[in-house]
Amino acid sequence: MAGFDHHHAATEESHDEQAAARRARYGLILFAIYCLLYGGFMGLNAFAPNLMEITPLWGINLAILYGFGLIGAALVLALVYAWLCRE
Numbered sequence: 490m491a492g493f494d495h496h497h498a499a500t501e502e503s504h505d506e507q508a509a510a511r512r513a514r515y516g517l518i519l520f521a522i523y524c525l526l527y528g529g530f531m532g533l534n535a536f537a538p539n540l541m542e543i544t545p546l547w548g549i550n551l552a553i554l555y556g557f558g559l560i561g562a563a564l565v566l567a568l569v570y571a572w573l574c575r576e
Contacts, residue, residue, distance in 0.1 A: 512574045515570060515573045515574060516570060523563060526559060530556070534552070
């Protein structure tokens with residue numbers, strides 16, 4: 490039958506140890522940045538919960554704004570990682 494031969498579909502990428510180490514380093518740095526942002530969110534919730542109730546913009550409290558900010562930051566950091574790791 491056609492298509493059931495078990496050959497490689499495409500050529501395999503060459504494994505570059507130096508590039509893999511560089512990508513891992515970028516990932517860890519960006520992850521550390523996100524951890525600091527998330528740690529700030531958790532710290533505010535744990536030690537200053539009243540601060541999270543203020544409504545700085547459009548009547549939305551700081552907890553919601555910070556939460557959406559974390560989601561946006563994750564997206565931006567993922568795009569930065571993709572840009573840094575492009576060939």
